[in-house]
Amino acid sequence: MTVQSLKRVTKIFVIGLISLQASITAASESTGVTEAVLDNGMKILVKQDHRAPVVVAQVWYRIGSSYEPDGITGVSHVLEHMMFKGTKRHGKGEFNRIIAENGGRDNAFTGRDYTSYFQTLEKSRLPISMELESDRMRGMLLDEEEFAKELQVVIEERRLRTEDKAESKVYEKFNEAAFPGHPYGRPVIGWMRDLKKLRVADLQKWYQRYYSPANAILVVVGDVEPDEVIAMAKKYYGPIKSSSVEVPKKFKVARQTATKRITVKAPANLPYMILGFHVPAVADNPEHDWEPYALELLSAILDGGSAARFADQLIRGQQVATAVSTSYDPFARLAGYFLIDGNPARETGIVQLEKAILEQLKQLKEKPVSNNELQRVKAQVIAANVYERDSVFYQGMKLGLMETTLNDWRLTEGHTNKLRAVTAEQIMAVAKKYFLPENMTVAVLDPQPIATEKTATKPVSKEQQNAN
Amino acid sequence: MRINQRLLKSIEFFILILIFPGVVSAAPKIEHWVTDKGARVYFIETHALPVVDIKMVFNAASAREPSEKQGLAMLTSDMLLEGSGELDSKAVAEGFEDRGAEVGTSSLRDMAIVSLRSLSDEEYLEPVVGLLAKVIADPRFPAKNLAREKARSLQSLDYSLQQPATVGKRKLYELLYNGHPYANHPSGTHASIQSISRADIVDFYQQFYVASNMVIALVGDLSLAQAKQLANRLTSPLKEGKPAVALPDLAAIKGGEQRIKFPSTQTHIMTAYLGTKRDDPRYLALKVGNYSLGGGGFQSRLMDEIRDKRGLSYGAYSYFQPMQQTGTFIAALATKNKKLEEALTVSNEVIDKFLKTGPTEKELTLAKKNITGGFPLTIDSNKKLVSTLASIGFYSLPVDYLETYIDRVNTLDRKTVTDALQSVLGSEKRVTVIVGAGAKKQ
Numbered sequence: 059m060t061v062q063s064l065k066r067v068t069k070i071f072v073i074g075l076i077s078l079q080a081s082i083t084a085a086s087e088s089t090g091v092t093e094a095v096l097d098n099g100m101k102i103l104v105k106q107d108h109r110a111p112v113v114v115a116q117v118w119y120r121i122g123s124s125y126e127p128d129g130i131t132g133v134s135h136v137l138e139h140m141m142f143k144g145t146k147r148h149g150k151g152e153f154n155r156i157i158a159e160n161g162g163r164d165n166a167f168t169g170r171d172y173t174s175y176f177q178t179l180e181k182s183r184l185p186i187s188m189e190l191e192s193d194r195m196r197g198m199l200l201d202e203e204e205f206a207k208e209l210q211v212v213i214e215e216r217r218l219r220t221e222d223k224a225e226s227k228v229y230e231k232f233n234e235a236a237f238p239g240h241p242y243g244r245p246v247i248g249w250m251r252d253l254k255k256l257r258v259a260d261l262q263k264w265y266q267r268y269y270s271p272a273n274a275i276l277v278v279v280g281d282v283e284p285d286e287v288i289a290m291a292k293k294y295y296g297p298i299k300s301s302s303v304e305v306p307k308k309f310k311v312a313r314q315t316a317t318k319r320i321t322v323k324a325p326a327n328l329p330y331m332i333l334g335f336h337v338p339a340v341a342d343n344p345e346h347d348w349e350p351y352a353l354e355l356l357s358a359i360l361d362g363g364s365a366a367r368f369a370d371q372l373i374r375g376q377q378v379a380t381a382v383s384t385s386y387d388p389f390a391r392l393a394g395y396f397l398i399d400g401n402p403a404r405e406t407g408i409v410q411l412e413k414a415i416l417e418q419l420k421q422l423k424e425k426p427v428s429n430n431e432l433q434r435v436k437a438q439v440i441a442a443n444v445y446e447r448d449s450v451f452y453q454g455m456k457l458g459l460m461e462t463t464l465n466d467w468r469l470t471e472g473h474t475n476k477l478r479a480v481t482a483e484q485i486m487a488v489a490k491k492y493f494l495p496e497n498m499t500v501a502v503l504d505p506q507p508i509a510t511e512k513t514a515t516k517p518v519s520k521e522q523q524n525a526n
Numbered sequence: 527m528r529i530n531q532r533l534l535k536s537i538e539f540f541i542l543i544l545i546f547p548g549v550v551s552a553a554p555k556i557e558h559w560v561t562d563k564g565a566r567v568y569f570i571e572t573h574a575l576p577v578v579d580i581k582m583v584f585n586a587a588s589a590r591e592p593s594e595k596q597g598l599a600m601l602t603s604d605m606l607l608e609g610s611g612e613l614d615s616k617a618v619a620e621g622f623e624d625r626g627a628e629v630g631t632s633s634l635r636d637m638a639i640v641s642l643r644s645l646s647d648e649e650y651l652e653p654v655v656g657l658l659a660k661v662i663a664d665p666r667f668p669a670k671n672l673a674r675e676k677a678r679s680l681q682s683l684d685y686s687l688q689q690p691a692t693v694g695k696r697k698l699y700e701l702l703y704n705g706h707p708y709a710n711h712p713s714g715t716h717a718s719i720q721s722i723s724r725a726d727i728v729d730f731y732q733q734f735y736v737a738s739n740m741v742i743a744l745v746g747d748l749s750l751a752q753a754k755q756l757a758n759r760l761t762s763p764l765k766e767g768k769p770a771v772a773l774p775d776l777a778a779i780k781g782g783e784q785r786i787k788f789p790s791t792q793t794h795i796m797t798a799y800l801g802t803k804r805d806d807p808r809y810l811a812l813k814v815g816n817y818s819l820g821g822g823g824f825q826s827r828l829m830d831e832i833r834d835k836r837g838l839s840y841g842a843y844s845y846f847q848p849m850q851q852t853g854t855f856i857a858a859l860a861t862k863n864k865k866l867e868e869a870l871t872v873s874n875e876v877i878d879k880f881l882k883t884g885p886t887e888k889e890l891t892l893a894k895k896n897i898t899g900g901f902p903l904t905i906d907s908n909k910k911l912v913s914t915l916a917s918i919g920f921y922s923l924p925v926d927y928l929e930t931y932i933d934r935v936n937t938l939d940r941k942t943v944t945d946a947l948q949s950v951l952g953s954e955k956r957v958t959v960i961v962g963a964g965a966k967k968q
Contacts, residue, residue, distance in 0.1 A: 109574040110906035142824070151834070154824040159892055161899020180902050210837030214792065218840050218860055222790040224688060325789040327684035364607070365619035374615060377674055380681040401681060434624050441626025441645055447575055448907045508688060511787040512697075 091457065091467065092284035094291070098300040099272030102291045103457050103467055104284040107450050113280030114450050115187045116176040117195075118458040121268040123248070124170040124241035124392055125306050130260045132248015135168040136212050137261045141175065142166075143204045145197035150204065153190050160186055170246060171391040172462040178451065181281045188294040195269055195298055205258040213254070216247050224326035224503055229399075232332045232501035235320045240309050242393055272300040275461045279454040311336055311393050318499040326505035329408050332399040333415060333500050337492045339387065339394030341464055350388035351476040352484040353396060353492075357384045358435040359427050359485065360398075360418065365434065367418060378406045378414045391463040396492065408502055422489035426482035436478055443474045553905060553928045556915065557750055563737035565761040568915040568925070569744040569753045572908065576646045578746035579912040580655075582662065582760065583920050585770040586638040586734035588712040589851070597679060597714020598722050602730050603633035604675050606640065609666035618661055627654040634712045636849050637920055638734070641912075646747035655759055663763030665731065669724050679719050686713060690788045691860070694796045694961040697784060701957045702798055702854060707773055736767020741919035745912040773851040776800060781955025785965035792860040793962025795870055797877065799951045801855040804848040804921040811938050811946035812846050812855075817893035818885040819877070820844025820857055825892055827876050832859055838869045844877075850921065855951060863964030870960070881951055884944025898932045 094102040122134050144150035157164040162179040164187075177187040220226045230245050237243030248256075276295065278287050314336060337353055338344035361368045361384040372379040382400030402411035446452050461467040557569040591598040607629065608615045622629045627644040640662060644654045686692040696711055703709035714722075742760060744753050779800060802809060813821070820828040820843045832842035844857035857877060861869040885893065905911055905928070918927050 109572075111902050112906045151824060155892070158822065158825045158896045159899070161896055161901065161903070163900065163903060178903055180899060183899075207834070207837035211833055211840055214838070214861060215840035217792045217862060222690065222792055326688045328681060328688065363619060363623040365616060365623045369619070370616050373678075374671075374674065377677075380678045401685070403677060404681065405677075430620075430624075434620070437624060437626040441628075441650075444575065444577060444645060445628070445643060448577065448909055450906060505688075506789075508789055509787075510693065512784065 094288045096296050100295050101275045103277045104287045105279040108281045111181045111281050113181045113184050114178045114454050116277045116454050116458050117191050118174045118275040118462045120273050121173050122169050122171045123246040131244045131252040133260050133264050138166050138168045138173050139208050144199050145193050147193050192294040202258050224324035225330050227324050228322045228501050228503045231322050235318050236499040270301045271298050273303040277454045277458040279450050317495050320501045321504050323504045325508045328401050330503040334397040335492050335497050337394045337396045339390045352480050352488045355480045356485045357386045360384050362435050378411050419493040426486050439477045556925045558925045561757050561761045563761045563766050565737040565740050567742045567757045568919040573747050576747050578646045579908050580642040581743040581916045582640040583741045583916050584638040585739050587633045588635050588710040589707040596710045596718040600633045600712050602727050603631045603638050605667050606631050606665050608671040610661040610664050621657040625650045659760050667727050683713050690790045690794050690961040694794050694959045697959045698796050698798050737761045737764040738767050739769050743912050743915035745908045776852045783958040786961045787965050788961050790962045793863050793866045793964035794860045796959045797857045798957045799855045801846045801853040802950050808946040811943045814893050815943040815947045818889035819880045831876050866964035898935050
């Protein structure tokens with residue numbers, strides 16, 4: 059746990075310079091995951107799930123918005139869009155078409171710490187995915203004209219998801235305030251001002267720098283045999299030459315000294331607030347390695363269902379919120395953050411909601427959670443661990459995420475046990491340590507009126523109406 | 527159903543495209559029977575995971591509420607878990623969550639669903655099934671809780687009305703279904719929600735939450751005998767009642783365009799027609815046909831012309847939403863305000879041209895390859911299976927629906943697909959709703 063960041067630096071550096079003699083293969087009994095590393099440094103993780111004749115293949119790159127300098131925010135995500143626009147071997151749109159023809163689903167997503175491409179297919183068609191995905195690891199054309207059009211698409215995406223969604227805007231501004239000068243302060247999709255100035259050359263550099271086998275992880279889950287998958291991966295990905303990938307600096311969050319408050323005005327009907335605290339993630343090497351897991355259970359104590367404290371006390375009991383939830387990701391690459399967001403009830407309003415939330419946090423600091431509550435959230439953890447095996451895609455996602463952000467997919471293995479080991483005292487300890495006024499950021503939405511005007515329904519002429 | 531479909535997640539990511547409705551199907555063997563009380567049960571046995579998924583689907587959604595009480599069905603659904611007998615809402619929640627079970631209710635236009643996911647081990651499953659049976663058969667509907675849930679419903683409505691796409695979709699349904707129960711907004715209106723009383727909820731519940739008006743979908747780690755016993759446990763405490771009557775037929779619509787000015791940076795365009803019923807034999811041909819128009823992501827004409835060629839919108843898609851009565855066909859996109867007219871023209875041209883000739887031979891081949899080749903993907907989890915079963919049951923589709931699916935897709939030719947599209951959409955009038963700052967008065 060403690061050498062996470064060190065391990066990461068060493069591994070990538072070494073792989074970048076020296077080609078390893080042979081692939082290393084190791085299967086883990088307990089998780090059914092087989093691991094291999096190709097000579098060029100690309101890591102392969104295979105998990106068998108024989109319930110249906112289906113396979114999902116995901117390629118994860120260690121690149122995302124948290125790697126981006128100011129001025130080109132959003133470049134990782136725009137590049138992800140451009141990755142479907144054609145290589146020397148496969149022209150524009152061919153990638154999607156071939157996958158579609160084979161009954162597959164394909165898509166891609168970009169986060170703060172990763173960019174991931176995936177195909178879900180009937181199991182015999184895995185080579186098609188590997189052929190196409192390995193081709194675009196190095197072979198993208200990044201055409202100027204296509205870029206100009208796709209940039210407009212991304213700008214529309216930003217309008218749809220952020221500009222016109224009041225609560226998303228608050229979230230964006232909240233991050234900017236809570237993480238000043240830190241990569242997590244920037245939106246994944248990028249600032250509009252940066253998007254508008256992005257050039258194809260920016261993407262070209264980004265692509266050259268980060269799309270290398272040594273910076274990629276292939277995750278395959280489904281009705282497959284690991285040996286065959288690894289042999290196939292060797293065939294398709296093995297010949298790709300690696301370039302050394304520069305390991306980004308590990309940013310620390312600036313120490314906060316007082317509560318920060320911001321207000322965001324946007325057209326909306328409902329007030330909304332986000333309240334957050336800097337807390338450790340696994341990657342932060344906290345003083346005690348159980349802290350992130352204690353925070354995860356604490357999050358479930360507050361918001362792990364309809365019997366949890368927020369639903370029971372804030373929504374039903376005091377009726378100060380109509381919706382309120384918590385969110386915490388222990389596996390982020392750079393920093394942990396504990397977040398609470400919600401809509402106040404009309405009668406009581408924002409101020410009352412904040413008071414009630416802080417009172418809930420105070421109770422966690424003063425009194426250990428009851429045995430009943432602890433047993434309940436642990437029962438949910440155990441059940442969730444079984445339920446998530448119902449999704450082939452999610453199993454791959456979890457492995458890819460952990461390997462990408464923390465260089466250690468084995469964290470998925472120990473996760474449930476870590477959570478089960480958490481005590482009521484540990485939950486109280488993290489509440490006391492981190493839920494402090496000087497560690498808090500609050501963002502509030504100040505709704506601006508939405509005046510809608512309607513036209514009378516205009517009949518459409520016959521010709522316009524019906525082309526038949 | 528509620529506001530807490532938060533956009534916020536600490537794991538935040540942006541996906542390349544939005545995926546729209548996939549194939550509804552599955553090939554494993556379906557067992558079907560009717561319980562003593564008249565509930566229809568559909569079951570798939572699978573022991574790969576120690577999990578059981580249950581969906582109880584009542585014909586008790588917004589199509590069944592009077593228009594002045596819009597939102598009644600959803601409120602009834604929300605109130606089901608608010609207490610039963612000696613148990614209050616918290617005790618009900620604890621009863622499920624203490625055993626790691628996930629329970630939920632939802633209600634839209636056709637289906638009011640109660641779902642349960644539990645570990646299959648007897649120690650977990652027994653008590654939660656017992657609790658579910660009790661809660662559904664004997665809900666308390668406390669007046670105090672109803673007041674709170676009404677307040678939450680109003681807030682939830684306010685939230686949805688700050689999204690231009692929701693504003694547009696509500697208008698679209700009003701125009702398509704004027705005077706028909708499908709014009710009801712499942713989430714109600716401010717006035718209708720305020721007018722709903724406890725007596726309304728009790729009456730609605732008593733009429734529609736009855737065994738003969740429901741379907742149970744069951745998937746998971748159970749033997750057939752266990753499944754039968756489970757279905758009986760869930761339905762025996764319910765009244766037998768009567769199935770809901772058939773919904774009225776649709777009158778012809780007028781068609782037209784409505785523009786709603788809204789303070790947004792994008793303007794949303796929604797184009798709709800009346801579509802068809804879920805049990806219409808032409809539905810599969812429509813679905814396959816729509817793949818090339820707007821259902822097949824990057825393989826569709828709308829996406830190609832609007833996003834790929836012109837960069838006008840992040841998404842451009844179309845879909846059929848078939849229901850127990852005539853459903854909808856909707857095409858939608860969102861573009862920056864000043865590009866509204868261009869996007870509208872392109873979208874209409876694409877739709878009109880497509881309806882005139884249907885898919886090309888090449889397009890149809892691709893659509894069929896995708897839909898048949900991707901069939902295993904649509905049935906690869908218990909969660910997908912249980913939803914599919916619920917649809918098969920609710921819409922009374924044949925029990926060999928999954929087994930014959932691929933063959934039925936393969937037999938479709940251009941003429942069948944084009945005829946289906948033209949017979950359903952060709953003579954229908956089009957309704958267009960435009961919402962955004964670009965929607966100037968005309």
